Every structure is written in C-alpha cells, then in structure tokens.
Amino acid sequence: MARIESRMALEALAKKLAAERAQVQKKVKVCMGTGCMGGGAEEIFRAFQEEVERQGLEAKVVPVGCQGFCQGGPIVSVEPYQFFLNKVSVFDVPKIVDIALRRGGELPQHFYRDPETGMVCRRKKDMPFYRYQTRIAMKDLGEINPMDIEDYIAVGGYLALAKALTEMHPEEVIEEVKKSGLRGRGGAGFPTGRKWEGARRAPGEKKYVICNGDEGDPGAFMDRSIMEGNPHSVLEGMLICAYAIGSDEGYIYVRAEYPLAVKRLELAIEQAKERGLLGERILGTNFNFDLHVKKGAGAFICGESTTLMISIEGKRPAPRVTPPRSVEQGLWGMPTCLNNVETFANIPAIILNGGDWYAQYGTEGSKGTKAFCITGKTRNTGLIEVPMGMTLKEVVFKVGGGVMGEGKFKAVQTGGPSGGCIPDAYIDASVDFESLTRLGSMMGSGGMVVVDDRTCMVDFARFFLSFTQRESCGKCPPCRIGTYEMLQILDRIVAGKGEEGDIERLEAIGRMVKKTSLCGLGQSAPNPVLSTIKYFRAEYEAHIRQKHCPAGACTSLGNYVIDEDCVLCGLCQQSCPYGAVLEERDRFYIENTLCQKCGTCIAVCPTGCIRVEPGVKEEAV
Incomplete structure (x- = not known):
C-alpha cells in the first residue's frame, strides 16, 4: 500500500474509494462478529463466495462486524434491496443468491416478524430494535469490512x-x-x-x-x-x-x-x-x-x-x-x-x-449516546446504541421488545456486576449517569440485564457478588474480607439457613465495603445486594422467615409437591437420586423426609407440575 502523505491525498483517495464502493450495487454482507461466527458465519461466507461465482453474478461478498441483533444470528444483509436476513445457515445460501440477490425476491422465512404487531420486517429500519436507536460510535458496524x-x-x-x-x-x-x-x-x-x-x-x-x-x-x-x-x-x-x-x-x-x-x-x-x-x-x-x-x-x-x-x-x-x-x-x-x-x-x-x-443528543448532564448489551428475559437481545435520556421503559419495551414468554417485568440490572437492580416502579427513569446513580445503580460500561417475576432477586444478587468476590485482587481487607462475608450470608439465605439480622448485617458490611475499599471494584461490589435489599426486602424476609422463595427459583427452600395434573410419566421417580419420589394409588408424591431438594425432579418434569411450597419455620420444628 502506498503512503498517504497529505490531507489532500487522503480526501482524494476517500472520494475515489467511495465512488468505487457505490459502483458495486449487489452485495452480500455477512456478519463476522464473534457471535455469528460461533453459529457458522465463516462457512456461510465461503459458501456465498462460491455460489456467487457459480451463478456468474457481478456481486461482492463482504465480511462485516456485529450488527447488534445477536439473537438472530447468523445475519446476512443483501444489497441493494436492504434485505435483513436472520438465522441463515449454509444450506440457505443457494436460494438466497438465486431469489434475493439475483432477482430481488423476498424470503419471508428469514425476515424478522414483530411479535406485537405481526408485521414482517424486511429491512433493518423496519425493525423496532433498530428504529429507536441512534448510532454514532457504532455507525459503521455491519456496514464496512473491518479488515480493510x-x-x-x-x-x-x-x-x-x-x-x-x-x-x-x-x-x-x-x-x-x-x-x-x-x-x-x-x-x-x-x-x-x-x-x-x-x-x-x-x-x-x-x-x-x-x-x-x-x-x-x-x-x-x-x-x-x-x-x-x-x-x-x-x-x-x-x-x-x-x-x-x-x-x-x-x-x-x-x-x-x-x-x-x-x-x-x-x-x-x-x-x-x-x-x-x-x-x-x-x-x-x-x-x-x-x-x-x-x-x-x-x-x-x-x-x-x-x-x-x-x-x-x-x-x-x-x-x-x-x-x-x-x-x-x-x-x-x-x-x-x-x-x-x-x-x-x-x-x-x-x-x-x-x-x-x-x-444535541442526550440530557443536560449526560450528552450523546450510549451503547448497551441488553440481555436476559427480553424478546430482543443484543448490542444497541441509544440517546442518553431514553427511559428504561423505552429501552426494555421498544428496543428490547418487552419480556419474553408469559413472565412479567420485574427489574433491570444496569452497570454490570457492580451495578444495581432497578424495579418496575422506576421503569420510567431516564437512562443517564445521574438518574441511575440516584436509584442505587450505575451506568457502568453498559451491561443491561432484564429479569422477570420468575427470577429470585436474592439469588440474582448472590450471582453478581460471587463474581466480584472471586475477581477481587485481595489487596485491601474491606473488599477481600467484606465481599466474602457478604457472600457467605447470601449462601446461607438461599440454602434456607438464613437468620434474623442477616439483612442488617448485609447492609452494614455493604456500606463499609463501599466506603473503605481502595478501588472502584470494591466500592461498587455491594451495589447488587444493597439495591435488591432496598427494593425487594420482602423476598429476603421470605427466604429467612418462611424458608420460602417467592419466585420458586431457590430449590433448597420449602417442600416439594407434585400437583394433581401429573401425567404419571414417572421421570421424576426414575431420576431422583435419593428415592424420595414414591408411588401410591396411581399417583406420585414426594416424601420430604427423604428429599434433599436437589431440584432434579423439577428439571426433568415435562409438564412443570412439581412446585416448591413454603416450608415450616425453624422455630416451629
């Protein structure tokens, strides 16, 4: 490659390359980000090159970066028609080249269908996932070859x-x-x-x-x-x-x-x-x-x-x-x-x-746009970039498409493992530095995890604290010892061994860790715990006092019960390692004196008819 020796030379080259780029009208852009490559994008890319050559088309196959809609991967775009194709496999390549690239025909099976309206979205701009985004930092992702x-x-x-x-x-x-x-x-x-x-x-x-x-x-x-x-x-x-x-x-x-x-x-x-x-x-x-x-x-x-x-x-x-x-x-x-x-x-x-x-974008104190990875229980998951000041509700329900399945929105955790959980009551809060901090969370680098009503917030906080505790460098005692003590308490609570005063101990240790840790990891590590105690204290109390997980997610709590609508398949009895599933008069039941609450029966039940009922308070035993 020849050196570019001046601004004038760079501008002339840019003009020349832009003109050459515009002349190639027919293109197939194959997402070659890590996610799509994990789904076979490299093989798909080579297949498109071979098929275009076999059919003798004047078209270019271009490897591009992540397009953001990761749940739809591998993703392929077809120009000049702006077709945005999801879940493409190597077996789809010949028909895409023949129908879409050669003839401009549509492939409905690869278009995104909006679950709310039923609308078939042929192009990126038609999809709610992209419609509400404003891309600056990620403007050219999915549009250019990152290796050229x-x-x-x-x-x-x-x-x-x-x-x-x-x-x-x-x-x-x-x-x-x-x-x-x-x-x-x-x-x-x-x-x-x-x-x-x-x-x-x-x-x-x-x-x-x-x-x-x-x-x-x-x-x-x-x-x-x-x-x-x-x-x-x-x-x-x-x-x-x-x-x-x-x-x-x-x-x-x-x-x-x-x-x-x-x-x-x-x-x-x-x-x-x-x-x-x-x-x-x-x-x-x-x-x-x-x-x-x-x-x-x-x-x-x-x-x-x-x-x-x-x-x-x-x-x-x-x-x-x-x-x-x-x-x-x-x-x-x-x-x-x-x-x-x-x-x-x-x-x-x-x-x-x-x-x-x-x-011009953003709020008074938080200008511009922010990239997020929206994951968890949303219909649309992936990489997004939205203007600062957009509400959490708009991000979750417009860009994210709302909560998947029959679950109801419960909370969104922002800021990664050091962030906090924001409940449904504050879903209209603005996504900016100041608003998230006031709610006990943070912007962080841009993680955003949506949870529904089947998520246990105690166990959710424990998951993130276990990550930060494991990743602590150990240099300062507040972080090294404090996060360990907090994790021990949380482990006891989700195992049904929580005690009165545990919530207060978590709060006291969490505040101490935040105030006295040396770096940002320790100073923010208690956030998931403190924010869930603030907004979901009743769940902590239920785990400690009733030995019950309201979300039914902590399998170590309560008594296991088989509902009357059991189809008598017997998988629970065959799978139980402790012989706790017994049969009597054409029905199965769980003997809780034998049950070790491992959750195997719940995992194998094909109809979901095994539930966990609140246990008996320890004082009454």
Missing part, C-alpha cells in the same frame, strides 16, 4: 484526524471534546475533555495514551464488537487524543479472551502504518505516534485504570492509591490519558461534526 482500511477510508475514515492535524491546535481539539459533553463510557463517567486537558497540562518528558479494551463484565460485549467491527475508529480516536495531549506512544489493552478483536486490531495497526497513518510524520505532518496491543491475562480487576497500567508494566495487577491521578503519574510514572473503546470511537464524529452537534 480502504473500506473505512471510503466512508470518511481518518478525515477527522486530518482535520485535527491541519486545521486545529491541540487546545482547540480539547475544547471541541469539552463542548461535546462526552463523558467516559467505561463506567465512571468522567468528562473526557477535562481528562485530556489535565494530561496536556501535566509536565512530563513523555506522555502515553491507553485504550481500555479489558471488558470483563458478564454479558457485556460493546467494546469487543467495536474492536472487531471497526478497529480503525478506535485507532483514529486514539491518534486525535495523542495529538491533543502531546503523546507519541500508546497501548490498547485487550483481554486475551478476545482473540478476534486482538487479531483485527493488530491488522488495523499494520495497515495504518503502511498507509502512513501511524508511525512517523503522519499525513506528512510533524506528528508521530506508535501503537501497541497488550493482551491481558483475564483478571477483571485489570479494567480498573491504575491496575491496567501496572499490568502493562509487567507487575502483579493491583490498584494503587490516588492521587496522584493517572493524567499526572500514570504508566511508568508519566502523564497518561486512558479512555475506553467506546469513548475513543465517538471522537472522530465529534471532531468532524463539532462538539455542538454531539451535544
């Missing part, structure tokens, strides 16, 4: 960098970012422009830029999808940051469990260097910047900024006391500016369109 820098340049890639280098002083870049109101998307929500300003002003012979791609939250994959689907947007954002603060070297810290993201980032860096967009004299200017990919070893604590830098330095990862802040003394004691993947991916659009343009 020319595809990124064709849609305006690196023009923001060129504008910054040739039209703007570093201080003007920072001012534009401040004007946009962009806050860090990694969880803390610190104003990005102020952070960059602090790094620029900090004295130091060398400065670093770091991108935090260590996305460790269970069920979160926003950053992974951006790194896989549009790695050059992250590189461009980092380059603009480096120019603004006066840095010539940077790192992208990615968890090793993201091999596809690592591979595509390394390819993007190689291509950018070949084109003269990384390295020395970028775009013919005096600006130099080099970039490295650092793979993390899988510790959740490395998502914390000081721990991440210590890990890059090759030391045992553990947080350090602040101040001094990272912008003053970060990597190797030098001023360091660290933002996460989504934050950097927003920067090119802000520089190209202006801070005021970005600030």
Whole structure:
C-alpha cells in the first residue's frame, strides 16, 4: 500500500474509494462478529463466495462486524434491496443468491416478524430494535469490512484526524471534546475533555495514551464488537487524543479472551502504518505516534485504570492509591490519558461534526449516546446504541421488545456486576449517569440485564457478588474480607439457613465495603445486594422467615409437591437420586423426609407440575 502523505491525498483517495464502493450495487454482507461466527458465519461466507461465482453474478461478498441483533444470528444483509436476513445457515445460501440477490425476491422465512404487531420486517429500519436507536460510535458496524482500511477510508475514515492535524491546535481539539459533553463510557463517567486537558497540562518528558479494551463484565460485549467491527475508529480516536495531549506512544489493552478483536486490531495497526497513518510524520505532518496491543491475562480487576497500567508494566495487577491521578503519574510514572473503546470511537464524529452537534443528543448532564448489551428475559437481545435520556421503559419495551414468554417485568440490572437492580416502579427513569446513580445503580460500561417475576432477586444478587468476590485482587481487607462475608450470608439465605439480622448485617458490611475499599471494584461490589435489599426486602424476609422463595427459583427452600395434573410419566421417580419420589394409588408424591431438594425432579418434569411450597419455620420444628 502506498503512503498517504497529505490531507489532500487522503480526501482524494476517500472520494475515489467511495465512488468505487457505490459502483458495486449487489452485495452480500455477512456478519463476522464473534457471535455469528460461533453459529457458522465463516462457512456461510465461503459458501456465498462460491455460489456467487457459480451463478456468474457481478456481486461482492463482504465480511462485516456485529450488527447488534445477536439473537438472530447468523445475519446476512443483501444489497441493494436492504434485505435483513436472520438465522441463515449454509444450506440457505443457494436460494438466497438465486431469489434475493439475483432477482430481488423476498424470503419471508428469514425476515424478522414483530411479535406485537405481526408485521414482517424486511429491512433493518423496519425493525423496532433498530428504529429507536441512534448510532454514532457504532455507525459503521455491519456496514464496512473491518479488515480493510480502504473500506473505512471510503466512508470518511481518518478525515477527522486530518482535520485535527491541519486545521486545529491541540487546545482547540480539547475544547471541541469539552463542548461535546462526552463523558467516559467505561463506567465512571468522567468528562473526557477535562481528562485530556489535565494530561496536556501535566509536565512530563513523555506522555502515553491507553485504550481500555479489558471488558470483563458478564454479558457485556460493546467494546469487543467495536474492536472487531471497526478497529480503525478506535485507532483514529486514539491518534486525535495523542495529538491533543502531546503523546507519541500508546497501548490498547485487550483481554486475551478476545482473540478476534486482538487479531483485527493488530491488522488495523499494520495497515495504518503502511498507509502512513501511524508511525512517523503522519499525513506528512510533524506528528508521530506508535501503537501497541497488550493482551491481558483475564483478571477483571485489570479494567480498573491504575491496575491496567501496572499490568502493562509487567507487575502483579493491583490498584494503587490516588492521587496522584493517572493524567499526572500514570504508566511508568508519566502523564497518561486512558479512555475506553467506546469513548475513543465517538471522537472522530465529534471532531468532524463539532462538539455542538454531539451535544444535541442526550440530557443536560449526560450528552450523546450510549451503547448497551441488553440481555436476559427480553424478546430482543443484543448490542444497541441509544440517546442518553431514553427511559428504561423505552429501552426494555421498544428496543428490547418487552419480556419474553408469559413472565412479567420485574427489574433491570444496569452497570454490570457492580451495578444495581432497578424495579418496575422506576421503569420510567431516564437512562443517564445521574438518574441511575440516584436509584442505587450505575451506568457502568453498559451491561443491561432484564429479569422477570420468575427470577429470585436474592439469588440474582448472590450471582453478581460471587463474581466480584472471586475477581477481587485481595489487596485491601474491606473488599477481600467484606465481599466474602457478604457472600457467605447470601449462601446461607438461599440454602434456607438464613437468620434474623442477616439483612442488617448485609447492609452494614455493604456500606463499609463501599466506603473503605481502595478501588472502584470494591466500592461498587455491594451495589447488587444493597439495591435488591432496598427494593425487594420482602423476598429476603421470605427466604429467612418462611424458608420460602417467592419466585420458586431457590430449590433448597420449602417442600416439594407434585400437583394433581401429573401425567404419571414417572421421570421424576426414575431420576431422583435419593428415592424420595414414591408411588401410591396411581399417583406420585414426594416424601420430604427423604428429599434433599436437589431440584432434579423439577428439571426433568415435562409438564412443570412439581412446585416448591413454603416450608415450616425453624422455630416451629
């Protein structure tokens, strides 16, 4: 590849590539994100290439990044008809090429059908999942080939960098970012422009830029999808940051469990260097910047900024006391500016369109858009990007499609394992930094888990606390000991061994852990427990006093009963390892003196006629 030596050359190349791109009218875009690849997307991609060639069509098969609608994967888009096809298999390829690509015919079996209206959605824009989204950081995901820098340049890639280098002083870049109101998307929500300003002003012979791609939250994959689907947007954002603060070297810290993201980032860096967009004299200017990919070893604590830098330095990862802040003394004691993947991916659009343009989205204190992974008991699950200020109800019921099955909405947990649970009473709350914090939750990196009335909130809180307790680095006693003690209490409660005073002990320990822990992991770890106690205290009391789980999810509580509508299949009796299912007069019943409450019978019953009734209070035994 030839080096691009000036802004004029970049603009000319972008115009030429955009024209070439527009000439190819017939395209098949195959999602090649991790989720779809797990469903066989690589094989589907090769099959499309072979079938297009066999049928002699002038069409291009393009690998693209995650399109967000992950439950419909593998996903294929057919241009110019804008057909959006779900659940495609390799066996569907010949008919898609013949009917959809060649003739523009429809394939209803692969279109999404809205469960509320019954409407068949042929195109992305017809689907409620996409209709209510506003994409900025993820604008080009699913539209360009993430492994081809020319595809990124064709849609305006690196023009923001060129504008910054040739039209703007570093201080003007920072001012534009401040004007946009962009806050860090990694969880803390610190104003990005102020952070960059602090790094620029900090004295130091060398400065670093770091991108935090260590996305460790269970069920979160926003950053992974951006790194896989549009790695050059992250590189461009980092380059603009480096120019603004006066840095010539940077790192992208990615968890090793993201091999596809690592591979595509390394390819993007190689291509950018070949084109003269990384390295020395970028775009013919005096600006130099080099970039490295650092793979993390899988510790959740490395998502914390000081721990991440210590890990890059090759030391045992553990947080350090602040101040001094990272912008003053970060990597190797030098001023360091660290933002996460989504934050950097927003920067090119802000520089190209202006801070005021970005600030038109969102609320007064939370500008722009936010990417979320919506999972759990929703009809539509996947990766979304919505304007700040949209209500939880709109996200869950419009974008998410509401609660699946016959269950009723109970709560939504935001902010990952360190977030809190927000009940139905606050479903109209705004999704922004301030509103979520007031409700005892947090924005976090962007996890959003929806639960229905069959979810036990005690066990739900226990699941997330067990994750953060296991991932604690152990450096400070409040987090190391406090989360362990809380987990022991929760284990007792869900096992039917809870005691009066356990709720108060959980609250007291949780408050202490939040106030005295060294880093953000410990300071936020009690959130799931404290928020569920606040909003679902009755469930805790039922577990402790009645030895009963109102949701029927904790199989260790109560007595097992077989309903009268049992079909007498006998599977429960055959499967019971303790011989507790007995037969009498053409009916089965459970002898609770033998039952160990393992839940096997409930798992194998084909009609769901085995239930758990409240047990007897311990005082009465």
